[in-house]
Amino acid sequence: MKKILSTIFLAILLLPSGFQLWAIDIGGEFRIENLAFKPDRSQSDTTFSGNDLLYGFSVYATAQITDNFAFESGFFNDDILRNISYSIFNYREKFLNIGVGPFFGFFNATSTILKSGISTSIRLELPGIAFLHFRSDSTIGGRLIETGDYIQERNDIALGYYVKNAICSFNLGSKKFTQKSSQSLETVDSLTEYSFKTEIFEKNTPYTITLVFAYQSLGKSFIASGTTTKHTLDSIILKTDINIYITEYIQFYTNLESSIYTFGQDSLLGISNPGPGGYLFRSMTGIKMNLDRFIKPGRFF
Numbered sequence: 430m431k432k433i434l435s436t437i438f439l440a441i442l443l444l445p446s447g448f449q450l451w452a453i454d455i456g457g458e459f460r461i462e463n464l465a466f467k468p469d470r471s472q473s474d475t476t477f478s479g480n481d482l483l484y485g486f487s488v489y490a491t492a493q494i495t496d497n498f499a500f501e502s503g504f505f506n507d508d509i510l511r512n513i514s515y516s517i518f519n520y521r522e523k524f525l526n527i528g529v530g531p532f533f534g535f536f537n538a539t540s541t542i543l544k545s546g547i548s549t550s551i552r553l554e555l556p557g558i559a560f561l562h563f564r565s566d567s568t569i570g571g572r573l574i575e576t577g578d579y580i581q582e583r584n585d586i587a588l589g590y591y592v593k594n595a596i597c598s599f600n601l602g603s604k605k606f607t608q609k610s611s612q613s614l615e616t617v618d619s620l621t622e623y624s625f626k627t628e629i630f631e632k633n634t635p636y637t638i639t640l641v642f643a644y645q646s647l648g649k650s651f652i653a654s655g656t657t658t659k660h661t662l663d664s665i666i667l668k669t670d671i672n673i674y675i676t677e678y679i680q681f682y683t684n685l686e687s688s689i690y691t692f693g694q695d696s697l698l699g700i701s702n703p704g705p706g707g708y709l710f711r712s713m714t715g716i717k718m719n720l721d722r723f724i725k726p727g728r729f730f
Contacts, residue, residue, distance in 0.1 A: 456680075457488045458715025463704060464647070464664065464688055465508040465711075466618065472651040472658050475696050479704025483508055487715075497521050502530075508711075509604040509620050510581050511537045515548045515566060526552040532566045532581075538608070540577035544568045560598075562587040573609035580607045589626075596628040617650040624668075641668035643686075646694075661694035664709070678722035686711040 461484040466477075489503025502516035517530040532546035546568035554560040566583040573580065582605045589598030606618040624643035643666040651658040667689055672682040688709040693700030703709065 452492050452494065453720045454491045454717055455489070455720065456715055456717035457486070458682075458713055460485050460487075460506075460508075460711065460713040462508060462686075462711035464662070464686070464691070464709040466647065466649045466660065468511075468618075470649055470660070475660070477660075477662060477693065477697060477700055477703045479709050507604070509618050510534070510583060510606055513566075513581060517548050517550065519550070524554050524556070526550075526554070528564075532568065534568055534579065534581050537579055537581075538577035540575055541579065544570075544579065544581070546581065557591050559590045560587075562589070573607065573615060576609055576611055578609045581605075582607075587626075594629060594631055596630075598626045600624045600626055613653050615652040617648070617652065619646075619648045619650070621646045621648075622666075624666075628670075635674040637670075637672045639668075639670035639672075641670070642666070643668060648695075659695040660697050662691055662697060662700070663694055664691040665689040678719040680717045680719075682715050682717070684711075684713040 461482055463479045463482055465481075465483045467481055467483070485506030485508070487503060487505040489501065489505070491499065491501040493499045497520060499519040499521070500516070501519070502514075504512075504514045506512055512535050513533065514535060515530060515532040517528040519526060519528040528548070528550040530548050532548040534541075534544035534546070536542060537544070546566065548564070548566045550562070550564040552560060552562045562585070564583075564585040566581070568579075568581045570578075570580065572578075583603070585600070585602045587598045587600045589596055591597075600622070602620075602622045602624075604620045608616055610616045622643050622645045624641050626639060626641045628637060628639045630637040645664045645666055647662045647664070649660045665688070666686050668684065668686045670682065670684045672680060674680050688702075688704075691700075691702055691704075691709050
């Protein structure tokens with residue numbers, strides 16, 4: 430482990446001299462959803478209509494610097510974590526892939542323009558057989574003192590295996606945003622997901638399809654004077670991801686999460702299949718460009 434970390438930091442120091450701009454993939458995506466609580470939701474609101482649409486934009490870039498060393502960075506807007514940015518330096522050696530880098534929350538409160546943190550990831554893999562993946566993102570600081578202070582946390586665990594023309598995995602993911610909304614109130618937005626994912630592909634086919642069956646628990650807690658009021662929506666979810674290579678250097682992808690059944694818990698107990706026509710969803714669409722293939726020799730000159 431010490432050798433791997435030393436190699437990562439050495440590569441970071443040498444990055445400016447060896448980095449080539451045309452070795453980058455760049456992308457952007459747009460999301461829209463109604464299966465979410467509004468950031469300014471009040472403690473006294475014990476209803477959920479599903480009529481409010483939340484949306485956001487994200488941009489990112491990835492680069493394969495060498496056979497063993499890669500870099501990824503981006504600015505993301507998330508319904509739970511709000512505005513986040515991270516940069517991860519990944520190093521791969523045989524069956525081990527380790528990543529580390531800075532994680533930031535930005536413009537999530539007027540009193541705190543930038544909140545620093547760290548991203549870490551580890552992936553153990555038996556090529557063509559199975560893999561185990563861990564990732565953790567968290568801002569630094571465990572105490573909320575001033576109004577507007579916040580903590581962002583994200584954790585993902587995946588255990589997967591390979592079969593013919595498919596990659597299957599069991600996944601557990603959680604996201605949490607804790608903020609001191611006033612001197613007497615803390616709010617906690619959270620999402621926990623248990624899922625089974627199947628990524629289907631075929632050699633020499635310009636698209637892949639991913640199907641995900643998931644159970645999600647969406648929560649918003651209000652903590653004041655030692656008393657907690659919690660609004661919870663639990664959902665059975667079906668996700669579909671489609672990735673299509675439009676050309677050799679442009680990739681289009683879309684994701685749709687549809688609620689099969691949603692029901693309220695805690696202060697929302699009794700709510701069943703809310704939303705327009707009983708339909709709740711999350712949707713995301715994006716496009717990615719491979720600059721290495723786009724600016725290949727002879728394309729423009």
